Amino acid sequence: MEVNERKTILIDPVTRIEGHSKITLHLNEAGRVEDARLHVTQFRGFEKFCEGRPFSEMPALMARICGICPVSHLIASAKACDALLAVRIPPTADKLRRIFGLAQVVQSHALSFFHLSSPDFLLGMDADPARTNLFGVLAENPQLARDGIRLRQFGQQIIERLGGKRIHPAWVVPGGVSEPLTSVNRDAILAGVPEVLAIAERTLEWFKSVIERFREEIASFGNFPTLFLGMVKKDGGLTFYDGGIRIVNAAGGVVANGLDPAEYSQFIGEKVESFSYLKSPYYLPLGYPEGIYRVGPLARMNLADRCGTPRADQEMAEFHELQRAAVLSSFHYHHARLIEVLYCLERTEQLLNDPEILSKHVRAIARPNAEEGVGCCEAPRGTLMHHYRIDEQGLIKWANLIIATGHNSLAMNRAVLQVAKHFVRGEQITPGMLNRVEAVIRAYDPCLSCSTHATGAMALRIQIIDHLGRLRDEIERPL
Amino acid sequence: MARVLIIGYGNPLRSDDGLGWYAAVQLFRSSASRDVEVLPCHQLTPDLAEPVSHADTVMFLDSTHEGTPGELRCREIQAAEGTPSFSHHLSPQVVLGLSRDLYGAFPHAWLLTVCGKCFEPGESLSEEVAGRLPDLKERVRAVTTETLGMCPIAG
Numbered sequence: 001m002e003v004n005e006r007k008t009i010l011i012d013p014v015t016r017i018e019g020h021s022k023i024t025l026h027l028n029e030a031g032r033v034e035d036a037r038l039h040v041t042q043f044r045g046f047e048k049f050c051e052g053r054p055f056s057e058m059p060a061l062m063a064r065i066c067g068i069c070p071v072s073h074l075i076a077s078a079k080a081c082d083a084l085l086a087v088r089i090p091p092t093a094d095k096l097r098r099i100f101g102l103a104q105v106v107q108s109h110a111l112s113f114f115h116l117s118s119p120d121f122l123l124g125m126d127a128d129p130a131r132t133n134l135f136g137v138l139a140e141n142p143q144l145a146r147d148g149i150r151l152r153q154f155g156q157q158i159i160e161r162l163g164g165k166r167i168h169p170a171w172v173v174p175g176g177v178s179e180p181l182t183s184v185n186r187d188a189i190l191a192g193v194p195e196v197l198a199i200a201e202r203t204l205e206w207f208k209s210v211i212e213r214f215r216e217e218i219a220s221f222g223n224f225p226t227l228f229l230g231m232v233k234k235d236g237g238l239t240f241y242d243g244g245i246r247i248v249n250a251a252g253g254v255v256a257n258g259l260d261p262a263e264y265s266q267f268i269g270e271k272v273e274s275f276s277y278l279k280s281p282y283y284l285p286l287g288y289p290e291g292i293y294r295v296g297p298l299a300r301m302n303l304a305d306r307c308g309t310p311r312a313d314q315e316m317a318e319f320h321e322l323q324r325a326a327v328l329s330s331f332h333y334h335h336a337r338l339i340e341v342l343y344c345l346e347r348t349e350q351l352l353n354d355p356e357i358l359s360k361h362v363r364a365i366a367r368p369n370a371e372e373g374v375g376c377c378e379a380p381r382g383t384l385m386h387h388y389r390i391d392e393q394g395l396i397k398w399a400n401l402i403i404a405t406g407h408n409s410l411a412m413n414r415a416v417l418q419v420a421k422h423f424v425r426g427e428q429i430t431p432g433m434l435n436r437v438e439a440v441i442r443a444y445d446p447c448l449s450c451s452t453h454a455t456g457a458m459a460l461r462i463q464i465i466d467h468l469g470r471l472r473d474e475i476e477r478p479l
Numbered sequence: 480m481a482r483v484l485i486i487g488y489g490n491p492l493r494s495d496d497g498l499g500w501y502a503a504v505q506l507f508r509s510s511a512s513r514d515v516e517v518l519p520c521h522q523l524t525p526d527l528a529e530p531v532s533h534a535d536t537v538m539f540l541d542s543t544h545e546g547t548p549g550e551l552r553c554r555e556i557q558a559a560e561g562t563p564s565f566s567h568h569l570s571p572q573v574v575l576g577l578s579r580d581l582y583g584a585f586p587h588a589w590l591l592t593v594c595g596k597c598f599e600p601g602e603s604l605s606e607e608v609a610g611r612l613p614d615l616k617e618r619v620r621a622v623t624t625e626t627l628g629m630c631p632i633a634g
Contacts, residue, residue, distance in 0.1 A: 115525070134525055138580055146581050153526045 023437060025420050033424050036417040038409075038441065047399045055084055055368065055390050060170040062386065062401075066447055068111065071104035071159060072379035072404075074172040075241070076386040079375025081174030083262070084390060086369035092359040093176030095351050098241045100162050100172065101377060102344040102351075105240060106196075107155025108380035109297075109337045109344075112445040113203070114148025117334060120439055121210050125217065126432035144206070147199045151341070154196045158348070161185040176363035186352050193349045197311070200342045204315060207338060214331065220422040221440045222330025222415030225250030227283055227293035228302045229407065231261065231378050236305035238312075238343060240378040246303050247283065247293065252325035255283075261376030264385055268402065280409040281402055292414070295382025295407040296444065297336035302326040307339070309346035315339045330415055333443045368394050379404045381445055405446040415440045480533035481516035483623050484586075486571075487540035488520040495595030495608045498542040502615055512631030515623060523569040528577035532584035536626040538619055539571040539590045542608065548596035549607035553618050556590045587626070591618055 010024055026035040046065055053061060062077040063070035075097055082089060089097075119132035122140055131139075138145040162181065163171035171178050211218070227250075231243040245259035245267075259267060271280045271288050283291030293299075301320075307313045316339055322332060351357065368390060375386045382404030389398040419440040423433045487503025490496045503519035510517055516530065523539075531537050539556075546552065558575035569577075571590050578584045593615060596605040604612075616632075624630040 135577075138577070142581055149526050149529055149581070153529060156526065 023416055023441075025424060025437070027424075033417070033420040036413070036420045036437075038413050038416050047401055050396050050399050053396050055081055055388060055394050055396055056174055058386075058388065058396065058399075059172055059174065063170065065401075068447055069104060069108055069379050069381070071100050071163070071172070072377060072384050073386070074170070075101050075377045076375040076379075076384045078172045078174055079242075079377065080373040080386040080388050081375070082364075083373030083375065084368050084370050084388065084394075085174055085364070085366040087175055087364040087366045089176040089364050090359070090361045092180070092356050093362040093364075094241075095354055095357055096162065096177050096181055096362065097172055099348055099351050100159065100177075101240050102348050103155045103158035103162075105155075105344045105380045106341055106348075107152045107159070108445075109341050110148055110152035110155060112380075112442075113334060113337055113341075114144065114151070116445070117439075117442050118144060118148065120435070120442075121207065121214075121334075124213075125436050125439060126430070129431055129435065132435070144203075147203060151196055151199050151203075154192055157192070158189055161189060173363065175365055178363065180360045180362045181358055183358055186357060190349065190352050193345060197342070197345050200338065200345055201311065204335075204338045204342065207335065211335070216422075217436065217439070218329045218331040220419055221436075221443055222411060222418060223328055224414060224418065225328060226411055227255060227286075227291070228299035228326060229283070229293045229295050230299045230303045230383050231376065232304050233308075234258075237308040238300060238304040238306065238340075240344075242377070245376075245383070248303055248326060250326050250328060252302065261383075261385060262374040264374065264376070264387075264402065270402065279402075279406050281407050282410060289410055292410040293407065294330075294411045295404055296333060296380075297340050298327065298330065298333045299382065300378065301332075301336040301339065307343045309343050309350070312339055312343035312346055315342060330411070330440060330443045333445065337445070381405050381447055382407050403447070405444070408444050408446065412441060412444055412446065415444070480530075481514055482535040483515045483626050484530055484534035484537045485515065485517045485540065485619060486520060486523070486527060486531075486537065487517070488523055489542055490521060492600060492602060494597040494599055494601035494603065495542050495593075495605050496598050498593055498595065498604060498608055498612075498615075499540040501604060502540045502612060502619075505612070506616060506619060506632060509633040510631060514627055515631055523571065523574050525569065525574075525577055527574050528581055531574055531578040531586060532582035534586045536587045536622060537571075537575070537589070538622055539574075539588070540615065540619070541571075541590070541592050542595040542598075543592040544595065544598075545592075546594035548594050548605065549611050550594040551591070551611050551614055551618070552593075553589060553591045553622075556588045558585070558588075589622055591615060 008024060008026055024037050024039065025033050028034045046062065050058065050061055058081060059074045059077040062073040065073050115134050119136050122137055122144065123132055134145060227247050229245065229247045231239055232246045233239045233243045244257065245261055246254065247256040249255050256267065267284050268281050269284045269288060271282060273280055282288045283293055285291070301316060307316050319327065319335060319339060372389050377384055384404050385402040387400040388396055391397050416437060419437050423436045485503060485506055487499035489499040491500045500519050503517050507517040507519065518530065556572055558579045559570065559572035571588065575588050593608050593611045596607050620630045620632050620634065623632060
């Protein structure tokens with residue numbers, strides 16, 4: 001971090017997130033924050049270099065986008081390929097993919113909560129940065145550290161038992177999955193459920209006991225009205241695998257419901273900003289940037305009528321008491337994340353006890369029957385969309401990905417500005433102030449490695465700002 | 480729980496960086512004993528502290544930039560003292576330290592490395608490194624025999 005005569009504060013890199021970014025805070029003469037930007041500084045290019053590849057390779061290729069959420073990309077990609085094949089996958093494959101995705105959510109949420117954010121909750125936002133990591137948690141509350149490791153391990157073990165490996169498993173394929181579940185693996189997973197359910201519940205109780213200390217943060221961490229977007233089941237229940245798109249407003253009113261994810265381009269626009277490789281999706285009918293919306297755990301708690309499992313439903317009911325209408329503060333992403341962990345564990349147990357879960361019929365075989373396919377699922381961080389077009393040989397002609405973190409791009413920028421305006425004072429800048437700016441980003445649990453794509457062009461703006469904060473030169477490549 | 484834990488880590492899409500991964504995959508396929516657990520990983524993470532805590536002996540397999548390409552080294556290692564400030568890339572010593580501090584475990588630990596020649600994008604090992612895989616696996620078998628009194632890993 002460097003301070004440039006109190007005119008521009010640069011936080012680079014942003015710590016305890018997945019991926020690379022920086023934040024610039026621009027102060028006025030009075031030392032108050034005037035503007036703030038989240039810059040995502042990495043470029044991946046998956047949408048371009050997959051062109052020309054056989055569509056059947058896409059799930060395995062797309063899983064490489066991210067080492068934290070490869071399963072979500074596998075699922076969304078495979079669903080897009082299912083659409084290209086025009087098949088309905090066997091019921092057992094549907095259930096197995098769901099279990100796979102739920103395990104992904106558990107391990108990803110565990111990483112976000114325990115490894116990245118719990119240091120702030122346990123040690124405080126003003127703690128020494130040298131201690132605000134997993135090792136600081138270990139020193140202060142070893143049980144919390146052990147619980148985080150066990151919960152993440154459980155999710156990864158499910159992925160490994162089903163997919164063959166923990167990172168970039170290729171088990172989900174067009175038409176279903178490549179191997180059925182064995183009784184040995186099913187029983188091994190079921191045996192671990194009671195322990196991790198207990199972990200999820202005691203972590204929720206602990207978090208609810210400490211949250212009172214963060215009233216100021218709750219009030220200022222991305223606490224503003226937006227739409228919320230995500231998939232829900234036909235009956236309005238929480239889902240991570242399949243459903244229609246629902247959009248609600250800050251008052252909790254339903255703006256749209258039952259939208260077909262395959263028609264996303266009718267209601268989602270994408271804007272590329274010059275200061276970041278992260279696209280900014282928005283709700284088309286309201287235009288940019290008024291069509292700002294949020295996705296992910298907080299959105300799902302606002303969108304779904306119920307979780308559909310007993311313990312999670314109890315927690316969800318309590319969560320909705322935080323605020324009438326929609327819960328708006330982004331600080332509550334953390335709480336929502338823990339409820340989702342509880343749901344995923346309960347739902348996994350239900351699915352594993354399904355009598356069909358060991359069936360050998362796990363794949364539908366077909367040739368391409370459509371030139372275009374869209375796959376959508378709810379990744380840990382929010383709605384994930386893969387859209388492919390193929391030629392007559394089944395080679396990818398074009399691909400578009402809308403990543404969960406990308407949906408939150410506008411909201412993250414606005415949240416950074418809100419937090420910075422509230423906490424950062426130019427007269428005396430403390431690590432605690434800057435940690436809060438980073439912490440609001442962490443609430444969204446962004447996966448920036450996943451989400452950096454461009455709609456066909458790379459936006460580039462370089463600004464030269466001197467030691468007095470004056471703009472000396474600017475170079476811009478047109479989009 | 481396995482008495483011998485073998486953790487081979489690295490990126491198999493980065494040429495010699497994948498040595499630990501490749502070695503672990505081969506050992507996994509040639510081992511059929513509950514006393515030996517083999518974990519191929521992309522990188523060391525805090526989650527590994529738990530399986531480490533259950534083992535009598537842990538072997539970490541990795542490539543390194545130090546030495547002459549193809550040079551094989553095998554040394555005993557100890558748990559790290561103090562805590563790092565960065566949990567994204569852990570060393571074997573830090574994983575051992577986590578295992579000690581979280582679970583009170585003190586397994587014997589070894590770090591086996593082969594100096595790599597090429598770490599550029601690629602899906603195969605260099606000739607120098609590939610040629611040392613049999614020796615690396617033989618060292619693993621030797622340490623396993625020391626712990627168990629026999630070796631259930633096929634040669």
